[in-house]
Amino acid sequence: MEVRASIETADPPQLGPGMPDLAPAFSITRWEAGRRAIYAADENAPGGRPFLDTVEVELARPSRDQAIDLDVGKADLIEIPASEARRQPAGRRTWVSQPVRVLLLLFGARVDDPRAREALALAVDRTAIFNVLLQRQGEISGALLPQWLSGYAFAFNAASDSARARGLAASLPAPARSFSIGVEDSALRPIAERIALNARDAGLAVTLSPQAGAADVRLLEVRITAADPAHALAAIAATLGLPVPPRADSPDALYNAEHGLLDGFRVVPLFHLADVYGVAARVRGGPGISPLGEWRLENVWLEGGRP
């Protein structure tokens, strides 16, 4: 089975975000940094030997090329960006996870005026981005944890308020009205540009920074790594460098913990996005991903392959 993915991974290969984790059914046999990874079926896998002999993952492949590879049979599984999810040919099979990626704005220490952060948070027109750039994939959200995981995400405000945003921006000194926004994933760049456009309408001067790490604000995608909301929230906080909230034993405590993280607009959640994969017709079994988007290829086989 050949998988196309646009994920960039570290070298040498290691498990974690961005690196396909096919263990324990498969073990990695070949690694070409940033280009390709080949996995072989583990004969001694705990659940028994998987159906597939090998899984070849091609990395850093553009979405358009991935789609072509799938059409011409060179790939059996491809990543589909959210903006392309609705453009898939009729009859194409997809595997869709729960919304497990949080798209958010993370302000750096330089933007120390909460009015500036709130102005940008209120200026962002999430609906337009959701409708057009995300093609209505995922969910609009003002919360870190998705609705399916916490059950209270709707309680966080996600509506834009351009009038209040303009008022807040007008109250800022001129230097505080200007900041840069960085985006690490080029697929997210249109969203960053639209945010900058919304910000300009509110009276803020937001420019895209070529160096995401040095920007005043970063547009990030943080993955939900646990099905337990408290664990997931703690993991997100740790990833974003925020104070890890104490263990919440109740939904109220969890809500308060999350609210505490979002106070001050240091972090502004925007959307929750699902993983979407296009699947070739000869792929049988599955689904090959978990609700959290993890690959589960041990239960997948290919039509016409070895029994």
Place this chain on the structure above:
Amino acid sequence: MTFRTRLLVVFTLAVVASVGMVELLVTRATREAFERVERQHADALVAQFQREFDRRGQEVVRAVKDIALSDAAVSVAISADNSAYYNEASGMARAHGLGLLELVGGDGAIVSSAEWPVRFGYVEDWLAAPSGWKPGTAFLRREELPDGFTLALVAVEAVNAGGRQLYVAGGQQLDQDFLATLVLPAGMRVLLYRNLEPQFAPHLLAGSADVAADAQEFQPLIEQVIHERRPRVATLGSGAAAETVHAQPLTGVEDNLLAVLLIASSRRELVELENSLGRTGAWVAAGAILTGMLMAAWATARVTRPVRRLAESAGQVAAGNWNTTVEVTSRDEVGQLAQAFNRMTHELVEQRQRLLQTERVAAWRELARRLAHELKNPLFPLQITVENMQRARESHPQEFDEVFREGSRTLLAELANLKQIIARFSDFAKMPAPEMQPVNLNALVGETMKLFEAQFAQARVTARAELAPDLPTVSADPEQITRALRNLVLNAIDAMPEGGTLTVRTMPQGSGARLEISDSGKGLSQEECERLFTPYYTTKTHGTGLGLAIVQSVVSDHHGRISVESQPGKGATFRIDLG
């Protein structure tokens, strides 16, 4: 300055003026021709720009129309949810070679924008406005891009399908790429100032290669064109770096001034041509002036040579050489002048000879008359005395001895008188040559005045001496000068029979000295003054008329000058200048 020098200067100035005039005319004609050609180039460039503008406009109109007629556009138009098409414009623009393309819904909201994809949903009011655009035509428009405003050549078409409307607005940026397509003659460049900001901004001035580095130089001209909204021409810079700039305003569909087209023509070629003309002109002028001066020198020498000879001859005539003649070398005015001069000197010589002869005869007559007069006076007493002696001898013999003694005394006295008269004439005839030595005239005057003191008293004449203490010594014969001075003093005493004042003055005169003898007598008439120094001429009833003639002779022998100044009733002043 001599006549020849003046002629040379005049000729040289005439040559310099002529050469300068030719140089000026050539330079002016060259400049006018260059500027005429430059204007033609500028007009051609403006026309070329307009043609290119129209051609690009037609291309834009065609591309927009093609997009509007495409199935893709119709699909966007009829789609109930056109959010899926937000990226559609980019592909369409690329496919049709447009730099700018927006698909805009009937409500004016942007469905897709090629130049600014994330601007979807924003409203373009101008598309819904009746005067915002005209179908089938391209026009200039100020367009906003993510990095600022730009100027674009835009066309719009409307798509009506399924009861829905879609505007297709596409265009090309009017930037340096557009300018680079213009074919420019050597030495010319074209720039475009995009009037996109309220104030002049240098970065909005684009050349065919890059943003104009010398944008600030164009600022006054651009601001003037924007203010007056009409073409202007100006020369910017100086020297070889100067440019003639034709500025043309470019307006949009609503007659708003969106850009200024600047066609700059370098004046380097003109300046170099003028410099070359100047250098060549300078060499030619120098050659012409040199040649002109040589020719003028030759011509003036040729023209002035007879004049100079004539002047030299006139000088010789003035010096007393009356027999001087000049060579007649031509028949022109100068030749005629030379002939007239020769005739004049010939006449002068003849008249002089006639005059001398006349004067000689007159002198002899005067001498004879004076001799007769002088001799007759003593002869008459002689005759009377002899006759008295004869009568006494015949009639009164007893008284003869007494008469004889008396008559003898009288005869001797008159004979002595005759001898004195003859001695005076003899002295005048025998005037010796002066023996020159340094002489102090003040001393001579003092001695003479002292000598005449008795006579002054007898004649009731008051004598005064006004002597200059710083009088220089003169080279003279003291005996002759004293004699002349005595004659003048005697002459003055005679002029004042009723007494009066005699004044003798000395004073420096140049490097020499002046001696003046003034009396307060009855004075002389003008005719008397003129004849005063003529030998044997006298206004007195006694005397030989040789006194002043002797004075003049002495002064003349000393190379001096004597003159008299007098008016009737106001005395007379004799003035002697000695070197």
